[in-house]
Structure formats: C-alpha cells, structure tokens
Amino acid sequence: MKLDDIKISRAIVEGYMEELLDYMDMDVAIGGGGPSGLTAGYYLARAGLKVALFERKLSIGGGMWGGGMMFNKIVVQDEGKEILDEFGVRSRPYDEGYHVADSVEATSTLCSRACQAGLKIFNLMSIEDVMIRDEGITGLVLNWSSVEMAGLHVDPLTVRAGAVIDATGHDCEIVKVVERKIGPELNTADGRIQGERSMWADVGEAALIENTREVYPNLYVAGMASNAVYGAPRMGPIFGGMLVSGRRVAEMIIEKLK
Ligand code: 48F
Structure with missing residues (x-):
C-alpha cells in the first residue's frame, strides 16, 4: 500500500476535532x-456517564510514576489493594495491611483501563478558569498547555459539564481559581482553602476520604486536592487513599446525576 501523508494528517485532525466537539457538553469533567x-474517571465511565479528563502534561499519571523518591514502588492498604485488583494491577503483601505494587504497572494500567471503560482523556490541556453561574460551576475554561508554557496572550475555550472534579493534586x-474569583464561599470552615499540612500518612489517609466532598455547588475535590482544600496532611508514597478517594467522588456524583 502506498501511504498518503495528507491522509494521515486528515485522519488525526478529523478524529481529534470530532471528539473535542463531542465533549463540549458532558456529564463530568x-x-x-x-x-x-x-480512578474517578474509570468508575464514572463504567457507570455510563459521559466523562472527560483534562491533563496539563504530556504524560498521564501525575505523581504515581515515580513511587517514593524515584524508587518506583507504591504502597497501598487493603482497601486500595481491592481497587488495584479490580484494575488488574499485581501487588504483593509486605506486612499486615500493607501491599506493594510497581508504580509503572499501576499507572499505565489505571490509564489504560480508564480509557477502555470510556473515559476520554485530553492531555496537553490546562484548566485556567471555570464557568461560574447562579447554580454553581457549569464548566471549564481550557487552553493548550503550550500556550500557558510560552506565556502567549491567547484566549481560551470553554466546555460545559454537569459536575467538575478538582483532581489537580497538591495545588488544588x-x-x-474559584476562591480567587468569588471569595470565601467554599464549603470549608471559613470559606477559604485551608492549606495542606506536613507529611503524616496515618492522619492524611484517614482524613482524605472525609475530605472528598462537594466544595462548591457542582465542584468536587478528590485526591491530594481534598486534603489541601480542607487542611489535612500530605501522605507521601502511600496511594490507597488516592484510589479510594477517586472511587468515592465517582459514587457521590453518580448518586447526584442519576
Ligand atoms: O498530583 P497528582 O498525582 O494528584 P492526585 O491524584 O495524587 C497525588 C499523588 O500523586 C501524590 C501523593 C500520594 O500520597 O500525595 O502526590 O491527588 O496529579 C495531579 C495532576 O493534575 C495535573 C498535573 O499535571 C498532574 O498530572 N494538573 C495540575 N493542574 C492542572 C492539571 C491544570 N490546571 N490543568 C490540567 N491539569
């Protein structure tokens, strides 16, 4: 077969644009x-919701690739292991209640299984703002990460969503953005972001599930963003809470939207 370069380019541009247009309106962003x-994306997609994930970087996986200090292993507790099992990620017991998995296998499998469940991932896109209306958050304001990195003065585009999850990690x-735009209106002790506390795995992991919440109408927090918003400790390379928090936020949104 003789290859046509233009056909390859058309296939990429058409395929991408079709999906981008389709995800201008979705259930969950x-x-x-x-x-x-x-993890949230996997459970939401599996429940039949139309859900897309926007990631600033080229690679998906956030802080999980590097394990602890580049030793590429992660530790999870029993509840986290159940989720790893469901994804098909192998782990081995370390001590009672501790399980160790390979961070590369865990990250790549989570990504692959979430996509196959129906999660649409757009990488290289940065969320720079949100749409705020009377009923709460109604969508995201997006720009190419390359625009952000180059500091170009280029206006963003918007997508609409029934619910938004902030899973942006430590920086929430x-x-x-919501705090900056509307002031102390968040569902926290004083309406403001409480700020992440120093590392304490035990307390941080326990608080995380409690802190996985709707922080403003239609805006939920999951993962490390939850502890940053509600003022709980970081917990380093133990990842069970991250997985359970992702599943928990999905359950909350499925309950609300269905
Ligand atoms: O930091 P990250 O892995 O968040 P997480 O799911 O997990 C935290 C753990 O990795 C670890 C930990 C375990 O105890 O503490 O840190 O809470 O992933 C957050 C992702 O969000 C992207 C960022 O590039 C990363 O991949 N991100 C951050 N800000 C934006 C963003 C933004 N404005 N737009 C798009 N993506």
Whole structure:
C-alpha cells in the first residue's frame, strides 16, 4: 500500500476535532490525570456517564510514576489493594495491611483501563478558569498547555459539564481559581482553602476520604486536592487513599446525576 501523508494528517485532525466537539457538553469533567482523577474517571465511565479528563502534561499519571523518591514502588492498604485488583494491577503483601505494587504497572494500567471503560482523556490541556453561574460551576475554561508554557496572550475555550472534579493534586488549582474569583464561599470552615499540612500518612489517609466532598455547588475535590482544600496532611508514597478517594467522588456524583 502506498501511504498518503495528507491522509494521515486528515485522519488525526478529523478524529481529534470530532471528539473535542463531542465533549463540549458532558456529564463530568475531571481536572488532572493523577491516580485520583483516573480512578474517578474509570468508575464514572463504567457507570455510563459521559466523562472527560483534562491533563496539563504530556504524560498521564501525575505523581504515581515515580513511587517514593524515584524508587518506583507504591504502597497501598487493603482497601486500595481491592481497587488495584479490580484494575488488574499485581501487588504483593509486605506486612499486615500493607501491599506493594510497581508504580509503572499501576499507572499505565489505571490509564489504560480508564480509557477502555470510556473515559476520554485530553492531555496537553490546562484548566485556567471555570464557568461560574447562579447554580454553581457549569464548566471549564481550557487552553493548550503550550500556550500557558510560552506565556502567549491567547484566549481560551470553554466546555460545559454537569459536575467538575478538582483532581489537580497538591495545588488544588481549580478550587484556587474559584476562591480567587468569588471569595470565601467554599464549603470549608471559613470559606477559604485551608492549606495542606506536613507529611503524616496515618492522619492524611484517614482524613482524605472525609475530605472528598462537594466544595462548591457542582465542584468536587478528590485526591491530594481534598486534603489541601480542607487542611489535612500530605501522605507521601502511600496511594490507597488516592484510589479510594477517586472511587468515592465517582459514587457521590453518580448518586447526584442519576
Ligand atoms: O498530583 P497528582 O498525582 O494528584 P492526585 O491524584 O495524587 C497525588 C499523588 O500523586 C501524590 C501523593 C500520594 O500520597 O500525595 O502526590 O491527588 O496529579 C495531579 C495532576 O493534575 C495535573 C498535573 O499535571 C498532574 O498530572 N494538573 C495540575 N493542574 C492542572 C492539571 C491544570 N490546571 N490543568 C490540567 N491539569
């Protein structure tokens, strides 16, 4: 077969544009493709919701690839292991209640299984703002990451969603935008972001599930963003809470939207 370069280009542009147009309206938009965002996307897609994830970087997976200090292993507790099992990620017991998995296998499998469940991932896109209407958050304001990185003065585009998840990790970037735009109106102790506390795995993991919440109408937090918003500790390379938080936020949204 003789290859036509233009046909290859057309296939890429047409395929991409078709999907981008399709996802201008969706049930759930997820910001950030770390473990919590991917897990949320998997469960939401599996429940039949139309869900897309927007990730700033080229690679999906956030802070999970590198394990702890580049030792590419992750640790999960029993509940996290159940989720790894469901994804088909292998792990081995370490001590009672501790399980160790390969971070590369875990990250790539989460990404692959979430896509196959129906999650649409747009990488290289940065969320720079949100749409705020009377009923709460109604969508995201997006730009190419390359525009952001180059500091170009180029206006963004918008997508509409019934619910938005901030899974942007330690920086809780979506909630930060909301706080900046509307002031102390968040569903926290004083309406503001409480800020992440220093590393304490035990307390951080326990608080994370409690902190996986709707922080403003139609805006949910999951993963490390939850502890940053609600003022709980970070927890380093233990990832069970991230997976459970992703599943929890999906359950909350499925309950609300269905
Ligand atoms: O940081 P990240 O992995 O978030 P997570 O799911 O998991 C946290 C753990 O990796 C680890 C930990 C375990 O105890 O503490 O840190 O909470 O992934 C967040 C993703 O969001 C992307 C970012 O590039 C990363 O891949 N991101 C951040 N801001 C934006 C964004 C933005 N404005 N637009 C799009 N993506």
